[in-house]
Amino acid sequence: MSKETTSDLAKAIHASLQERKFLLVLDDVWTTEALSTITSALPVHNERGRALVTTRNQNIFNRIKHYERYDLPQRLRFLTNDEGWRLLQFKVFGKDGQCPPQLQWLGRRISERCEGIPMLLLMIAGILMDYVSKAKTSVAIVKSWIELSQSLEMYTPGGSDLFRSVLELSYDRMCDELRDCFLYLGVFPEDYEIPAWTLTRLWISEGFVRPRQGQSLEERAHENLIDLIDRNLVIVDKLKSNGDVKTCRIHDTVHDFCKAESEGKEHLFQVLRKNGDGTFIKPSQNNQHRRICIHSNVLEFFSTEPIFPLGLTQLVLLKYVVLSSDFKVLPEAISRLSNMMTLVIHTSSRTLAIKADIWSSMAQLRDLRTNASITLHKNPAADENQGGQHLQTLANISPGDCTLDLFERAHHLKKLGIRGILATMNFGNLRVLNELENLKLLNDDIHDIMSPLSLPPPDKFPPKLRSLTLSATFLGWEQMSVIGMLENLEVLKLKDNAFVGRCWEVGPGGFRSLEVLHIGYTNIVSWEASDNDFPKLKCLMLRNCEELESLPQVLADVPCLETMVLHRLSRTAVASARKIQQQILQNRGDCGGGGRGIKLSIFPPYE
Numbered sequence: 001m002s003k004e005t006t007s008d009l010a011k012a013i014h015a016s017l018q019e020r021k022f023l024l025v026l027d028d029v030w031t032t033e034a035l036s037t038i039t040s041a042l043p044v045h046n047e048r049g050r051a052l053v054t055t056r057n058q059n060i061f062n063r064i065k066h067y068e069r070y071d072l073p074q075r076l077r078f079l080t081n082d083e084g085w086r087l088l089q090f091k092v093f094g095k096d097g098q099c100p101p102q103l104q105w106l107g108r109r110i111s112e113r114c115e116g117i118p119m120l121l122l123m124i125a126g127i128l129m130d131y132v133s134k135a136k137t138s139v140a141i142v143k144s145w146i147e148l149s150q151s152l153e154m155y156t157p158g159g160s161d162l163f164r165s166v167l168e169l170s171y172d173r174m175c176d177e178l179r180d181c182f183l184y185l186g187v188f189p190e191d192y193e194i195p196a197w198t199l200t201r202l203w204i205s206e207g208f209v210r211p212r213q214g215q216s217l218e219e220r221a222h223e224n225l226i227d228l229i230d231r232n233l234v235i236v237d238k239l240k241s242n243g244d245v246k247t248c249r250i251h252d253t254v255h256d257f258c259k260a261e262s263e264g265k266e267h268l269f270q271v272l273r274k275n276g277d278g279t280f281i282k283p284s285q286n287n288q289h290r291r292i293c294i295h296s297n298v299l300e301f302f303s304t305e306p307i308f309p310l311g312l313t314q315l316v317l318l319k320y321v322v323l324s325s326d327f328k329v330l331p332e333a334i335s336r337l338s339n340m341m342t343l344v345i346h347t348s349s350r351t352l353a354i355k356a357d358i359w360s361s362m363a364q365l366r367d368l369r370t371n372a373s374i375t376l377h378k379n380p381a382a383d384e385n386q387g388g389q390h391l392q393t394l395a396n397i398s399p400g401d402c403t404l405d406l407f408e409r410a411h412h413l414k415k416l417g418i419r420g421i422l423a424t425m426n427f428g429n430l431r432v433l434n435e436l437e438n439l440k441l442l443n444d445d446i447h448d449i450m451s452p453l454s455l456p457p458p459d460k461f462p463p464k465l466r467s468l469t470l471s472a473t474f475l476g477w478e479q480m481s482v483i484g485m486l487e488n489l490e491v492l493k494l495k496d497n498a499f500v501g502r503c504w505e506v507g508p509g510g511f512r513s514l515e516v517l518h519i520g521y522t523n524i525v526s527w528e529a530s531d532n533d534f535p536k537l538k539c540l541m542l543r544n545c546e547e548l549e550s551l552p553q554v555l556a557d558v559p560c561l562e563t564m565v566l567h568r569l570s571r572t573a574v575a576s577a578r579k580i581q582q583q584i585l586q587n588r589g590d591c592g593g594g595g596r597g598i599k600l601s602i603f604p605p606y607e
Contacts (some may be wrong), residue, residue, distance in 0.1 A: 027054050534555070
């Protein structure tokens with residue numbers, strides 16, 4: 001970021017926070033320069049604002065300690081032996097679980113060796129969980145715990161060698177497939193927020209994920225990610241609305257381990273670093289690494305090019321490609337990339353013409369994603385039998401290309417996005433997608449009232465559909481009854497006037513499986529529901545529904561409701577949400593539910 005841009009941003013932040021109440025959290029600050037840059041933008045005389053800084057850098061700690069603008073810094077203490085044991089026991093046996101008596105003394109002994117360091121305790125918990133889940137007898141569990149305890153006795157408490165020892169113990173208990181997936185995390189920059197979708201597709205493209213009967217490669221890759229999370233080696237950063245992992249990251253100690261192992265004896269990859277003059281160090285001629293990793297801003301090279309870089313098509317072994325520019329055409333030459341498995345195109349154009357043959361020449365393709373509306377110049381012929389069988393994700397395709405031949409060819413699709421003039425689409429063709437779980441419909445024709453859009457009957461939707469997103473479809477609320485009858489639908493997102501009208505009356509017993517409901521930008525005023533609606537709803541998000549007067553009070557009786565997020569709603573709607581929250585707290589407290597409450601987020605925060 002340029003100095004001019006930084007200065008403008010600092011001024012904008014200062015102006016925005018001048019009169020507002022705020023809490024700013026600066027986590028893991030490493031340099032005094034970064035601290036000064038950020039804090040200089042904060043208003044000095046705003047007594048309603050606070051900034052919380054965490055750091056592992058002693059210089060920053062000393063600076064804060066002697067600077068009158070900051071409160072006296074606090075050193076976080078390590079956990080006591082009892083606290084460490086409680087944490088270890090909780091992670092291994094769960095919230096309500098209890099450590100068996102024969103393991104109590106061993107567990108305490110192991111936890112004490114961690115010297116109250118939470119990260120060590122979490123990594124050890126991952127190893128112990130693995131022992132418990134895989135051991136066939138209680139004797140085997142005790143034996144494995146004794147061996148672990150003895151291994152920890154060999155290292156200096158709190159030393160870096162102890163950290164590495166614990167990582168090696170966890171690493172040694174992985175299968176070869178999981179080891180490759182784990183070490184591959186080192187290719188990302190330190191402290192990088194890793195999208196789960198990107199990570200699992202890279203694992204697949206690299207050939208790390210082995211196929212298993214009855215399981216797709218994507219399902220197997222997701223299973224590996226969850227395994228690493230359960231071992232406390234990967235940290236969940238953000239969750240999707242349905243609870244799935246959206247982004248993750250790894251601790252810098254884990255990152256160092258992955259890089260050291262990969263660049264050392266495993267020869268999995270090598271990270272090329274920059275010289276002082278900004279050029280990259282060349283790999284040695286006797287380089288045995290199978291992958292070269294360059295951390296650079298490729299947008300500096302590709303974003304200046306108005307057309308597709310044809311030189312890329314010479315790299316015929318490519319399996320994973322992501323490009324960003326203003327592409328309008330994907331040339332036929334890309335058909336040479338016959339090994340391609342994942343292709344993602346970010347473009348400023350609303351349409352993308354694909355002249356490449358993705359059916360025969362790119363038969364290994366599993367994921368094709370772009371934000372534009374795809375027009376295929378080569379649709380599958382009915383008498384062809386090759387290609388499309390592996391396709392899992394196709395987004396966003398134009399309505400005109402949603403033919404029966406295409407869907408019968410790509411019948412294993414799990415995710416489908418359709419963008420364009422939706423009124424011209426034959427929705428009946430979707431019925432052949434028996435494995436489709438996620439469907440997104442984006443209507444680009446928001447002003448044509450001559451061809452109004454209507455939803456097909458419920459039996460025309462894919463039978464396994466779990467997630468549905470509608471955007472700018474301008475449907476009447478009466479058509480919501482169709483969606484309410486989709487038996488397996490768990491996530492419903494209505495964005496940018498997906499539905500319009502003053503009143504939504506939910507039909508009796510609708511949305512039997514729905515867990516997440518997101519409504520954004522609509523002119524709804526009245527929302528009425530009955531006692532039997534939304535029996536499994538967990539999360540409700542309402543954004544920019546500024547005319548909505550109130551939420552249905554029957555939501556207080558939904559047993560699973562955990563979260564309500566309100567963004568720019570009327571004061572009366574916010575008041576009704578608070579009333580629902582209070583009723584839920586009362587109901588669950590009186591029914592012996594352990595006081596399990598509900599999270600209510602409101603913006604702006606009305607006083």
